[in-house]
Amino acid sequence: MSEPVGTFCLVLHSHLPWLAHHGRWPVGEEWLYQSWSHAYLPVIDVVRRLAAEGRRELLTLGVTPVLAAQLDDPHCLRGVHDWLGGWLLRAHGAAARLPELAAREHRAATDALEVFERDWRHGASPLLRALTDAGALELLGGPATHPFGPLLQPEVRAFALETGLTDAAVRLGARPAGIWAPECGYAPGMECGYAAAGVRRFLVDGPALQGDTALARPVGDSDVLAFGRDLDVTYRVWSPRSGYPGGPDYRDFHTYDHPSGLKPARVTGRRVPSEAKRPYDPARATAAVARDAADFVRVVRERLVALRERLGRPGLTVAAFDTELFGHWWHEGPAWLETVLRALPDAGVRVSTLRGAAAAGLVGEPVALPPSSWGSGKDWRVWAGPQVADLVAQQEGVQKALLGAVAPGLARDPVRDALATEALLALSSDWAFMVSKDSAAGYARERAAGHAARVEELAALLAAGRRRAAERRIASWGGDDAVFGHLDARRLLPAALP
Incomplete structure (x- = not known):
C-alpha cells in the first residue's frame, strides 16, 4: 500500500x-x-x-x-x-x-x-x-467535574485536574x-x-x-x-x-x-x-x-x-x-x-x-493561544457572560469558601473531603451552559445553588468549630453526592502530602 x-x-x-x-x-x-x-x-x-x-x-x-x-x-x-x-x-x-x-x-x-x-x-x-x-x-x-478552567483560581484548577487524573488512574490503571x-x-x-x-x-x-x-x-x-x-x-x-x-x-x-x-x-x-x-x-x-x-x-x-x-x-x-x-x-x-x-x-x-x-511527528511550530473555547463566539461568553453573572459570582464564593476551609493534617478529613466534593459539583460548567442556552435552566440553577449552599453550610460549621454538626449534616444527605471516593481535600495544600 x-x-x-x-x-x-x-x-x-x-x-x-x-x-x-x-x-x-x-x-x-x-x-x-x-x-x-x-x-x-x-x-x-x-x-x-x-x-x-x-x-x-x-x-x-x-x-x-x-x-x-x-x-x-x-x-x-x-x-x-x-x-x-x-x-x-x-x-x-x-x-x-x-x-x-x-x-x-x-x-x-x-x-x-x-x-x-x-x-x-x-x-x-x-x-x-x-x-x-x-x-x-x-x-x-480531564478535571473532575468538568469545570470551566479559565474561571478557576489556579489552586482550584490544579486540584480539579489532579482529582480527575487520579480518578482515571484508579479506574483504568494508567494516568x-x-x-x-x-x-x-x-x-x-x-x-x-x-x-x-x-x-x-x-x-x-x-x-x-x-x-x-x-x-x-x-x-x-x-x-x-x-x-x-x-x-x-x-x-x-x-x-x-x-x-x-x-x-x-x-x-x-x-x-x-x-x-x-x-x-x-x-x-x-x-x-x-x-x-x-x-x-x-x-x-x-x-x-x-x-x-x-x-x-x-x-x-x-x-x-x-x-x-x-x-x-x-x-x-x-x-x-x-x-x-x-x-x-x-x-x-x-x-x-x-x-x-x-x-x-x-x-x-x-x-x-x-x-x-x-x-x-508520528505531526507537530508544527510553537503557538501562543488566545483566550478561547468551543462555545458561542469561541470566547467565554457562555460561561462568563451577563446572563450568568450570578452563577459566576456564586462560583467565586464557592472557591473562596473551599480555599478557606482546607487545612493541613496527617489524616484525610471526611468533612473537608465532602466540602471539596460539593464545591467541585457546584463548579461544573454545565450549569452556566444550560442557563445560557435556556436548556433546563431552572434545573441548572437549582443544582448549582444546592451544591453551593452545602459548601457554605459546611464551611460555616467548620469555622464555628461545630465538627459533629457538620458530620451529622453530611450523613443526612444520604450519600447522594458520593462521586469520588479517593478525593482528598489535602491536595489543595501540596506541601501537606509527599
Missing part, C-alpha cells in the same frame, strides 16, 4: 454532569440512561467489533471523570438496566398500534440489553481498560497523558498547569489556532501540544444547518409517539412540522448512512491532499464531537461511524489517535 495522504483523528467527548440521585424526569437520571442506552452502548460496541478484527488506534475517547463515576456506580448500573427493560416493555405496549415501529424497537432494546449484560454489568471501566490495553483507543482524562479541556476552555498560562500535572496534549477549537489545524502545536515555551478541531471537516456532521444528521431520511429526534415515547418519524424536511413528518424507513436511512459516510471520507481525503500540497509533507485533520451525538441525537450515528472508520484506510487515509499523531 502507498504512503497515506495524511492522518485523520476522530475525537469523541463523553460528558454528563452528576445526575445520580438528582431527579429523574424531565432532567436527571433519565438523561444519563438515554445517553447510555443510545450512544455509549452502541459506540463502544462499534469499537469492540473493529478491535476484534485487529484494528488499532481507532479513535480518541474522552470520558469525563464525573461521567466515568456514574458509568461504574452500582445505583446507575441498576438504573440503566431497568431503563433498558422499560424500553422493551414500551415497544411491546406499542405493538397493537404501531406494529412495524414496535418490532424495530423490540429488536433494538433486546440487542442493547444483550450488549449491556455481556459487557457492562461491572461498569464501564473494565470494558474501556480492555479496549485501551488492546490499542484500539486512547482515553482522555492519562491527554485531556479534553472542559468546553475547550483556555486562558494563557494554563499549559503550565497541564505540564505540571503530566498532561502532554489537549484539545482547542480551530479558531484558537486561526484555523491552522494541520499539525499539533506546542503551546508557548512548554512541550504541551494543542490539537485543533478542524471545523471544515467537523461541521460536515456537526453543523445545525447543513450537517448530515438533519438529512431527510434520518430518524427525527424531536417527534414522539407520546403514549410509548418511541420515535416513529424521519426528518422529512427541516421546516416540516412534527405532525406532517413521514414514517421512518430503515432502508432509506441505511442508504443515507452509506451516502454520507462516502461524502465524509471524500472530504477528509481532499482536505489531507490539500494539506500535503501546502505543507510539503502529510498533515493532520481532527474531527471532534460529543459522543452523545452518535445514537442519542443522531440515531444512525454509530452505523455512520463504523462505515467511516472502515472506509478511511481504503481511501489512503491513516486513522490514528492523538497520541499516535504526536508519536
Whole structure:
C-alpha cells in the first residue's frame, strides 16, 4: 500500500454532569440512561467489533471523570438496566398500534440489553481498560467535574485536574497523558498547569489556532501540544444547518409517539412540522448512512491532499464531537461511524489517535493561544457572560469558601473531603451552559445553588468549630453526592502530602 495522504483523528467527548440521585424526569437520571442506552452502548460496541478484527488506534475517547463515576456506580448500573427493560416493555405496549415501529424497537432494546449484560454489568471501566490495553483507543482524562478552567483560581484548577487524573488512574490503571479541556476552555498560562500535572496534549477549537489545524502545536515555551478541531471537516456532521444528521431520511429526534415515547418519524424536511413528518424507513436511512459516510471520507481525503500540497509533507485533520451525538441525537450515528472508520484506510487515509499523531511527528511550530473555547463566539461568553453573572459570582464564593476551609493534617478529613466534593459539583460548567442556552435552566440553577449552599453550610460549621454538626449534616444527605471516593481535600495544600 502507498504512503497515506495524511492522518485523520476522530475525537469523541463523553460528558454528563452528576445526575445520580438528582431527579429523574424531565432532567436527571433519565438523561444519563438515554445517553447510555443510545450512544455509549452502541459506540463502544462499534469499537469492540473493529478491535476484534485487529484494528488499532481507532479513535480518541474522552470520558469525563464525573461521567466515568456514574458509568461504574452500582445505583446507575441498576438504573440503566431497568431503563433498558422499560424500553422493551414500551415497544411491546406499542405493538397493537404501531406494529412495524414496535418490532424495530423490540429488536433494538433486546440487542442493547444483550450488549449491556455481556459487557457492562461491572461498569464501564473494565470494558474501556480492555479496549485501551488492546490499542484500539486512547482515553482522555480531564478535571473532575468538568469545570470551566479559565474561571478557576489556579489552586482550584490544579486540584480539579489532579482529582480527575487520579480518578482515571484508579479506574483504568494508567494516568492519562491527554485531556479534553472542559468546553475547550483556555486562558494563557494554563499549559503550565497541564505540564505540571503530566498532561502532554489537549484539545482547542480551530479558531484558537486561526484555523491552522494541520499539525499539533506546542503551546508557548512548554512541550504541551494543542490539537485543533478542524471545523471544515467537523461541521460536515456537526453543523445545525447543513450537517448530515438533519438529512431527510434520518430518524427525527424531536417527534414522539407520546403514549410509548418511541420515535416513529424521519426528518422529512427541516421546516416540516412534527405532525406532517413521514414514517421512518430503515432502508432509506441505511442508504443515507452509506451516502454520507462516502461524502465524509471524500472530504477528509481532499482536505489531507490539500494539506500535503501546502505543507510539503502529510498533515493532520481532527474531527471532534460529543459522543452523545452518535445514537442519542443522531440515531444512525454509530452505523455512520463504523462505515467511516472502515472506509478511511481504503481511501489512503491513516486513522490514528492523538497520541499516535504526536508519536508520528505531526507537530508544527510553537503557538501562543488566545483566550478561547468551543462555545458561542469561541470566547467565554457562555460561561462568563451577563446572563450568568450570578452563577459566576456564586462560583467565586464557592472557591473562596473551599480555599478557606482546607487545612493541613496527617489524616484525610471526611468533612473537608465532602466540602471539596460539593464545591467541585457546584463548579461544573454545565450549569452556566444550560442557563445560557435556556436548556433546563431552572434545573441548572437549582443544582448549582444546592451544591453551593452545602459548601457554605459546611464551611460555616467548620469555622464555628461545630465538627459533629457538620458530620451529622453530611450523613443526612444520604450519600447522594458520593462521586469520588479517593478525593482528598489535602491536595489543595501540596506541601501537606509527599
